Amino acid sequence: MPTDRQADPKEKSLKGTGARFITRGFSPQVLTDQISRVLTESILDGDLEPGTQLLEMDLQQELGVSRSPLREAFRDLEKKGLVVILPRRGAFVKEITARDVQENFPVRGNLEGLAARLAYGRLNPQDLATMRTALEAMKRAGRSQDREAYRQNHQLFHDIFIDACDNRLLIEILQKLRMHRLWYFVSYRYQKLDFQMALDVHEQILELFEKEGSDPQELELLVRNHIDEALERLFGTSASSVARRPGEEEKAKPGSRKQAE
Amino acid sequence: MPTDRQADPKEKSLKGTGARFITRGFSPQVLTDQISRVLTESILDGDLEPGTQLLEMDLQQELGVSRSPLREAFRDLEKKGLVVILPRRGAFVKEITARDVQENFPVRGNLEGLAARLAYGRLNPQDLATMRTALEAMKRAGRSQDREAYRQNHQLFHDIFIDACDNRLLIEILQKLRMHRLWYFVSYRYQKLDFQMALDVHEQILELFEKEGSDPQELELLVRNHIDEALERLFGTSASSVARRPGEEEKAKPGSRKQAE
DNA sequence: CGCTTCGCGATTGTCGAAAATCTATCGAAT
DNA sequence: ATTCGATAGATTTTCGACAATCGCGAAGCG
Structure with missing residues (x-):
């Protein structure tokens, strides 16, 4: 019972290159974390360009995982500031403005x-x-x-x-x-x-x-x-410089947006 | 074209006695957000004391939702710093040390x-x-x-x-x-x-x-x-104090090193 | 008697499908 | 020709079930 190999014949490769570390001897890592790590590297390395949408179905197939850990990984990436999640729209790689x-x-x-x-x-x-x-x-x-x-x-x-x-x-x-x-x-x-x-x-x-x-x-x-x-x-602008007179602003506060949260 | 969000009347009837909001015709908010909001209030109001575990099954029944949005709400709360998630252990209300x-x-x-x-x-x-x-x-x-x-x-x-x-x-x-x-x-x-x-x-x-x-x-x-x-x-300690003469310090940060979660 | 190992119940992790929602396209009416 | 509305396709969201894992207690062993 200890060395119970994966009964399921289908291989779970997390990345195309072939990282089948699911059945590694000790892999206390949760799938969500592994996905988050892989996607983090992909984003930081530039493989995933800013603005591109992270299609759940595509990544699900490419990584060989289900939606649940994938979606939770998106939340992790959002926490890291690497992606933004628009409700009912999807997850997108954050664009730096x-x-x-x-x-x-x-x-x-x-x-x-x-x-x-x-x-x-x-x-x-x-x-x-x-x-x-x-x-x-x-x-x-x-x-x-x-x-x-x-x-x-x-x-x-x-x-x-x-x-x-x-x-x-x-x-x-x-x-x-x-x-x-x-x-x-x-x-x-x-x-x-x-x-x-x-x-x-x-x-x-x-x-x-x-x-x-x-x-x-x-x-x-x-x-x-x-x-x-x-x-x-x-x-050239001094967005943090000490003094900026109230006269030379470009756009005043656009209304009061009471972000309840 | 601005994807302006319609003003949503905030009425959090999600918690408390029960939750029969599922079948409400208009529910523009995503379930995850609603759950996150309810739990946030519960934590901030002290209804959920620090250290208590957020049991998925209990909350699932109490809120009348499935586990997927519930688990994603946990990630949101983790992002806010209100809970900590231990893999394979669960989500716990953050304790302030x-x-x-x-x-x-x-x-x-x-x-x-x-x-x-x-x-x-x-x-x-x-x-x-x-x-x-x-x-x-x-x-x-x-x-x-x-x-x-x-x-x-x-x-x-x-x-x-x-x-x-x-x-x-x-x-x-x-x-x-x-x-x-x-x-x-x-x-x-x-x-x-x-x-x-x-x-x-x-x-x-x-x-x-x-x-x-x-x-x-x-x-x-x-x-x-x-x-x-x-x-x-x-x-009493000056953990951030500016003036600390390099000669008169002595404590090499003794306590509070534990708290390893 | 103390320590280790095994097994059971409880809980989280993962999955694939069904439902809800949004975007885009096409067609009709003005 | 333009605008509005409906339909179709694609995508996200949600669900319930199955599998893996952990904690705890009991049994076994030295």
């Missing part, structure tokens, strides 16, 4: 600044060394115009002190905000323009982390501003 | 401060009047020891400038962070201790909003700090 970027950066900047402040003093030598390595790799990638390498190491650099902030809620939120690789595609424009400046800022940040008696507040503002400034470089 | 509070306040303070800064200059006279009214109601509630009235008006006060920040992402995150009424139960301890001070702070905040040439940064810090300080009053 200019507004999304303009809204994301200020929030992310503030929270990463907070994370940096909280992380100060909690970084062990290993962490600092990793950040130093990542920064050097960023510099090399900048010289050789290796965008992907730059992106990876830039992400690693931030990952270190974010993970060290010891606030799981903060880590979770930032993970969602930094999920889309698209952020890096757009911010690439900025990096291209001010590559040297971006590197300088990260050098300053790392030095503040390394130094003994740094001012956590200075560190926080440095991290926050370097993200805010990236947004300003991108759009 | 001390650590959750300690992690929530710094993030919330930071983001509400950001929201205040962004909202400055975007508040119309109507908004300011509402905040003034809410603040006066808070003062009255404070004198008469009406905790619930204080909580409601305090929430309203913050709702105004948060909704005015014009950053939907920020609004969405803060909505989730401020979802639990439990936050207010715990912060009640603080309010009880420093009632007058809390009122003074909100008076200052409102005055900065009302004044013409206020410093948005000052406003941001005021909002942020008044939340951070609430946490300090609660626990």
Whole structure:
């Protein structure tokens, strides 16, 4: 009774390439999670382009699963911010609009600044060394115009002190905000323009982390501003800048939408 | 062509005694949403105590729905942070731990401060009047020891400038962070201790909003700090405090490491 | 007597089909 | 020719049943 093989002869391949891990010895994973993982990768890798609809019937056949776990996986992806679910319409891969970027950066900047402040003093030598390595790799990638390498190491650099902030809620939120690789595609424009400046800022940040008696507040503002400034470089507008007079708005609040929930 | 949704008269006759809404001719809402709404209220109202398991079979019978929309509603509630789903175990109403509070306040303070800064200059006279009214109601509630009235008006006060920040992402995150009424139960301890001070702070905040040439940064810090300080009053620890001399710290985050779910 | 193993009831996970709903197309009337 | 309405197709939503798994208690073993 222990090694009860799958009596059902039909094979359950989760991905075309052949991932039949259902009957793996220990696979405590629920189908929903596996589907969610596969779709997450597909979206992040760009296999599923933004805007495309996730047809239940197609995916059901392609993945060899039923509707129930598929639909629940959609909810998971919605929670991650990767898809949007329109009732009675279906699930669509989230499209990143200019507004999304303009809204994301200020929030992310503030929270990463907070994370940096909280992380100060909690970084062990290993962490600092990793950040130093990542920064050097960023510099090399900048010289050789290796965008992907730059992106990876830039992400690693931030990952270190974010993970060290010891606030799981903060880590979770930032993970969602930094999920889309698209952020890096757009911010690439900025990096291209001010590559040297971006590197300088990260050098300053790392030095503040390394130094003994740094001012956590200075560190926080440095991290926050370097993200805010990236947004300003991108759009010219200062969606997060401190002062915006009430006169120069483009569209005032369109009515009061009382979102009951 | 705007896929405008028709105004739906909210009447949640889904819970309570029974539920004979299935056969109602007009039910534009998807069942999952209705279930999610009912359960959300039940949790927030305290009908479902933290830690209790949401039995699929029981709820299925009580609500008169099938398991599919029920399970999808669980995912929605998980997204809202109201329940936690353990694979092959079930869905449980989220329990708020001390650590959750300690992690929530710094993030919330930071983001509400950001929201205040962004909202400055975007508040119309109507908004300011509402905040003034809410603040006066808070003062009255404070004198008469009406905790619930204080909580409601305090929430309203913050709702105004948060909704005015014009950053939907920020609004969405803060909505989730401020979802639990439990936050207010715990912060009640603080309010009880420093009632007058809390009122003074909100008076200052409102005055900065009302004044013409206020410093948005000052406003941001005021909002942020008044939340951070609430946490300090609660626990004594300064989990988010800015000034912490690297020399005088000692606690390497001792307790509250457990809570492994 | 303590520990492990087995079995049973309870609960969640998965499935495929039926029902409800939406979108698109075609046809008719103005 | 254009607009409105009805029909058909496609898709989502919901359902009830079956299968897999977990927790707990009892029995077996050292």
